[in-house]
Amino acid sequence: MQIVETLNEGLKRSYTLTVTAKDIDARVDAEIKTIAPQVRMPGFRPGKVPHNLVRKMHGASLQREALDKSVRDGVEKIISENKLRPAMQPSVELSADFEEGKDTQVTVALEVLPVVPAPSIEGIKLERLVVDVTDAQVDEAVKRLADQSQRYEDAPAKTKAETGHQVVMDYAGKVDGVPFDGGTGSDMAVVIGSGNLIPGFEDQLVGVTVGEEKTINVTFPKDYQAKNLAGKDATFDLKITAVKVAGDGEPDDAFAKQLGLESIEKLRELLKGNIEQEHGGLTRTFMKRQLLDQLAAGHDFEVPPTMVEAEFEQIWAQLEHEASHEADPEAARADMENDRADYLAIAERRVRLGLLLSEIGQANGVEVSQQEMNRLVAQAAQQYSPQDRQRFVEYIQSEPLAAAQLRAPLYEDKVVDYLFEKADVSERSVTREDLEGAIESEEGAVHVHGPGCGHDHGHDAKPAKKAAAKKPAAEAAAETATEAPAKKPAAKKAAADKVEEAPAAEKPAKKPAAKKAPAKA
Numbered sequence: 001m002q003i004v005e006t007l008n009e010g011l012k013r014s015y016t017l018t019v020t021a022k023d024i025d026a027r028v029d030a031e032i033k034t035i036a037p038q039v040r041m042p043g044f045r046p047g048k049v050p051h052n053l054v055r056k057m058h059g060a061s062l063q064r065e066a067l068d069k070s071v072r073d074g075v076e077k078i079i080s081e082n083k084l085r086p087a088m089q090p091s092v093e094l095s096a097d098f099e100e101g102k103d104t105q106v107t108v109a110l111e112v113l114p115v116v117p118a119p120s121i122e123g124i125k126l127e128r129l130v131v132d133v134t135d136a137q138v139d140e141a142v143k144r145l146a147d148q149s150q151r152y153e154d155a156p157a158k159t160k161a162e163t164g165h166q167v168v169m170d171y172a173g174k175v176d177g178v179p180f181d182g183g184t185g186s187d188m189a190v191v192i193g194s195g196n197l198i199p200g201f202e203d204q205l206v207g208v209t210v211g212e213e214k215t216i217n218v219t220f221p222k223d224y225q226a227k228n229l230a231g232k233d234a235t236f237d238l239k240i241t242a243v244k245v246a247g248d249g250e251p252d253d254a255f256a257k258q259l260g261l262e263s264i265e266k267l268r269e270l271l272k273g274n275i276e277q278e279h280g281g282l283t284r285t286f287m288k289r290q291l292l293d294q295l296a297a298g299h300d301f302e303v304p305p306t307m308v309e310a311e312f313e314q315i316w317a318q319l320e321h322e323a324s325h326e327a328d329p330e331a332a333r334a335d336m337e338n339d340r341a342d343y344l345a346i347a348e349r350r351v352r353l354g355l356l357l358s359e360i361g362q363a364n365g366v367e368v369s370q371q372e373m374n375r376l377v378a379q380a381a382q383q384y385s386p387q388d389r390q391r392f393v394e395y396i397q398s399e400p401l402a403a404a405q406l407r408a409p410l411y412e413d414k415v416v417d418y419l420f421e422k423a424d425v426s427e428r429s430v431t432r433e434d435l436e437g438a439i440e441s442e443e444g445a446v447h448v449h450g451p452g453c454g455h456d457h458g459h460d461a462k463p464a465k466k467a468a469a470k471k472p473a474a475e476a477a478a479e480t481a482t483e484a485p486a487k488k489p490a491a492k493k494a495a496a497d498k499v500e501e502a503p504a505a506e507k508p509a510k511k512p513a514a515k516k517a518p519a520k521a
Helices: 021-038 051-081 135-148 253-258 264-298 305-323 329-338 340-363 370-381 386-398 400-422 432-441 473-481 491-501
Strands: 002-009 012-019 091-094 104-111 125-130 152-154 166-175 178-191 213-219 233-246 424-429
Touching (some): 002 051, 051 104, 104 305, 253 264, 264 432, 305 340, 329 340, 370 386, 370 400
Parallel strands (some): 125 424
Antiparallel strands (some): 002 012, 012 104, 091 104
8 A cells, every 4th residue: 555645735635545456355355264154155065165256246345345444544544644633534536547456546635633822721801790580580480481371261151252362263274265285173272462373363353252153364474384375365264162261370389289399489499590590501601702702812823624614514504594484585695695704704713713622621631521421422312212222322432523523512611611710700790681782792602623523514314313301390381481582683793693602502592483374284
């Protein structure tokens, strides 16, 4: 095997790897000796099939396997002998004139990680913004939970439905007089004024009574999710089967017990703890962004273009997904194109900061222990069905890049915590609104390229996921109750901030669900 370096510019490296026919034949012969005892052929005793016949039967596949192994060994030799740290998986290309039985040339191209200057972590100053939980916030969370758990009871006979009442109905939708798929159903319940149905639908339920049959006219929104209905006029034939009024939803001990808690005070304690966790998360996000801004300002070095490209593609895919759900997708995509250069700069910043944090972690002995890794794998495996969990564990064990990516968010958190400990931190009490406003005006976070990450987001297909296991009723309800309605920031800056600043272990906030009609389409 011969290796010749053909390119060494900046972070780019390229090599020509020559695999000789003699090497391939030697590997094939060795493999034939290994498999011959297991080969069965009519007319020969088990294990006595001549090697030349084994070669005739399996020669083509053995040649391919031998070439693959030779190339893998050659790539490993290139990396080890030249002490390279690949930024991504090397690109391997077989010469166009490849012919079995002759020497083969393979081009191996890769980019290497840069030599990161010794990071300066002295003199970092951070401000911790602290938000106290008030009784009013807990009261609001309790009320929100009570509203979500609202029960409805049948209204007195002949009651005319009003805003806030729940109407139960059978329905049949038509466009141009023709029923459409998913437009027919029964026992659909909706609270008038909830805004859950398409505009104009709920308004026409005001005044209906049990047993009444009524036809209403509506127009589907232009951005309705079912394209065949978007912007079209429709009618719905309704039969009202029930009108209900809200029951007594006053949160008390009985209400708490419905959620599996001892008393209303226990519920308040649970909700207060959830709010404290939310505030702690916001505080950490603000500190982390300050930290990353300071690191970015103090360090500048060349980063591998392929890593930047991979990061940019990830950002762009997220933006494409969000644009497809906007009222005017084409306008949203046009804005994206106008800001393409900004997103490329964001991608480069994220890669540089990721490499920098990784270097800081390695230089200061930050590690994810095997015990912590086992917990990560076990937690991730819970997303899969029981029969697929072991397959997932084996996949992580056999794929170093997959394991590295699973490890990366925790590794990032540990490096950040280490830097928090080293920083000079001052503290100031603020309101939640002040803290959220400070976060919106900051710039920072990044995907951390931990040891061995490789930043390869295209792994083999994994086992199909199943829905996450349900949490206890009280815990799940409490989490929902403490979620305050999200504010909508300005479009362009919000997009840039969300893409650049979402911490690796967090996901962008979800948009409100699209309005629906009584249609499954």
